[in-house]
Amino acid sequence: MIKKLNELIEKRNTVWEEQKAINDVVLKDNRKFTPEETEKWEKMDRDFEDLTSQIDEVRKEINRQEKVEQRNAFMKEAQTQAIKPSPENKNEEEGNKLPNLDYISEKYRGIFEEYRKQTNGKYSTREYADGYRQHLLGNSMEAQRALQADIDKSGGYLVTPEQFIARLIMELDNIVFVRNLATIISVPKAESVGAPALESDPADPVWTAEIKVGDEDSTMDFNKRSLTPQPLAKYIKVSETLIRKALLNVEDIVRQRLTYKFAVTEEYAFMRGNGAEQPLGVFTASSAGIGTGRDVSAGNTTTAIRADNLHNCLMTLKLQYRKNAVWVFHRDAIKQIRKLKTGDGDYIWRPGIASEKPDTILGKSYYESEYAPSTFESAAYVGIIGNFGQYWIVDALDMRIQVNPFSYMSTNQIAYFARKETDGMPIDENAFVRVKLA
Known part of the structure; x- marks a missing residue:
């Protein structure tokens, strides 16, 4: 390959x-x-x-x-670690043994270790996963017997097993580029997480002699901005014949379909979300995220991007942010940019010359998103550069799925209604600069 x-x-x-x-x-x-x-x-x-x-x-x-x-x-x-509960008592300690976490990427392993502690391993056992499989197959009686009181009496929603949500999040990372770059915080349930946002820079540091600690700094304020995972509801229909006959097990079929549904919705929200009971996107001008003071239009025309503007945008970032900054554009913007040259006659777009080297714009890699702005008119946003480590995403791990085997019986389909809770926002606007037309 x-x-x-x-x-x-x-x-x-x-x-x-x-x-x-x-x-x-x-x-x-x-x-x-x-x-x-x-x-x-x-x-x-x-x-x-x-x-x-x-x-x-x-x-x-x-x-x-x-x-x-x-x-x-x-x-x-x-x-080799599979546990077979004794027929006399399924709830023996052996039957509830937790599998190791080697299947989870190192990025999330510590998070799920904490998740197990906070949920007492309730959703991590093989027994729970087996009962959940019956739930997805529409075998509600078998699922209730296996899972007992874990089914939400108010609506038949059931918390997904650890393995399901862990793999879904890792697969979302592969599809939604922002997730690979952002700071991810996971919480067991949807609850508010305060995000410290730097409101003003610290004063110049004072050189201090040994023992002394210097003057107290009173110029650096942290304004608590609340990040609260917001519910995102999606549903899919899956052929019952596929579920019964496919080589993939039912969890993989449902997870892969839901991953795509959640992925396109999340990417749109991380780009353009308005922050009202949904993530706040990087292309939304907001005092709670990236204000208009981080917009740069100098050098552009009212209908086109120019090389001088992109250079201005890049150099507007301070060095500590510029070091790991990436561009985000729509493909229509990339078409324009590939024709642009610097004053020295060099093209600002450079192809990756090897399999591990990405294409770059002014030496910085870029990501293409269908949800980045693509309307080229006066004062419009058409791109952004930033250190996306300063974009925070909060995931609640108690994702729930309700199975409806009845509504689509005439078409031989089972409906799966899923609720996943996520929020996101830029926490330091200084880490971003938006490309704006004149």
């Missing part, structure tokens, strides 16, 4: 060099593209985007294969 990836990257680099050659001629002659040049450019542009999509797919496939290998190792270990 690595060989195929490198071949695709090389092909795309060739297309890019040909595009640059056309663009350079047009810029040198100080004229517009001729119809023939436009046609040729647009064809190469389609080839470029097609190759980029193929590169992304191969990279995803490489990641998938790595995950399969990791899970195979986990499943082999899990099978």
Whole structure:
């Protein structure tokens, strides 16, 4: 797969060099593209985007294969640890033994260790997972017998097992790029988490001699902004025939479908959410998140991005934020940016020249989102650069699913209604700069 990836990257680099050659001629002659040049450019542009999509797919496939290998190792270990409760008493200590946490990525392992402590391991046992499987299959009586009082009497919603929510969150990380960059905080239940937001910079530090500690700083204020996981409800319909006959087990089928539903909704919210009972997005101007003082339009026209503006945006970030900053644009903005040059005649967009090297803009990697703004009109936002470690996401781990095997019986489908609770917001606006048109 690595060989195929490198071949695709090389092909795309060739297309890019040909595009640059056309663009350079047009810029040198100080004229517009001729119809023939436009046609040729647009064809190469389609080839470029097609190759980029193929590169992304191969990279995803490489990641998938790595995950399969990791899970195979986990499943082999899990099978050797499988606990079979005695027929006389399913609630023996042996039947409730907790599996190890090796299947969870290191990023979340500590979180789920704490989750087990706070829930007394209630949702982490193999017995609970087995009973939950019956719940997803629509076997409510078997599920109630296995899980007893764990079913929510008010609506039939049932807290998902640890393994289900852990894998769903890890798969969301792979789909929603913001999650890979943000600071993730997980709580057992939906409860408020105060996020310290720096309201003013500390004063200049004073050099102090040994023993002395210096003057007290009174200029740095932390304003508590409340982060509270907000409910996000989605439902899916799955063919009962698929559930009964598929090689995948029912948890995998339901989790994969729900992961996609949650992923597109979360990415939109992290980009454009208004903060009212939902995450506050980076493209929403707000005093609670990123204010208008972090918008930079100098250098742009009313309808197009210019290289000077992107350089201004980059250098507006302080060094400590600029070091790990990334760009976020819509694909339409990327099309514009790939034609831009610096004053020295260098293109500001650079292709990754190896499988592990990303494409860059002014030396910084970028992410493409369908939910980034793509309307090019006066005073519109068209991109952002920032250190997304200063975007906080809070997940409640007690995700719940209700199974409805009746409403879609005529189409042989089972409906799954899921409630996941998440919130997010920028906690330090100084870590971000929005690209704005003039």
